[in-house]
Amino acid sequence: METAPQPLTDTERIDWLQLIRTKFVGPRLFVELIERFGTAAAALEALPELSRRAGGRKKFVPPTATSSRPNWPPSRWQEAAP
Numbered sequence: 001m002e003t004a005p006q007p008l009t010d011t012e013r014i015d016w017l018q019l020i021r022t023k024f025v026g027p028r029l030f031v032e033l034i035e036r037f038g039t040a041a042a043a044l045e046a047l048p049e050l051s052r053r054a055g056g057r058k059k060f061v062p063p064t065a066t067s068s069r070p071n072w073p074p075s076r077w078q079e080a081a082p
Contacts (some may be wrong), residue, residue: 015040017068022047024058 008016019040020030033043047060062068 012040014065014068015044018062018065019043021068022060022062024060 019025019033020027022044025033033046034040037043037046044062047062051058051060
């Protein structure tokens with residue numbers, strides 16, 4: 001029996017947004033990266049190495065965490081600060 005997925009924390013949600021908004025990362029690659037690395041944070045850390053392995057043809061540059069934040073009230077950002 002499969003268990004229900006755990007909801008994302010605010011920090012994890014920001015990592016997901018950064019990853020999916022990264023140039024050259026579409027829905028299919030996003031899922032592959034999550035499956036391979038386990039978390040969006042780990043996938044983001046691996047992007048420079050993946051760019052290097054691609055011979056520099058694809059430079060994965062994620063947006064900043066600040067620019068990836070949804071429009072949450074300031075009090076919620078204090079809770080989600082890394």
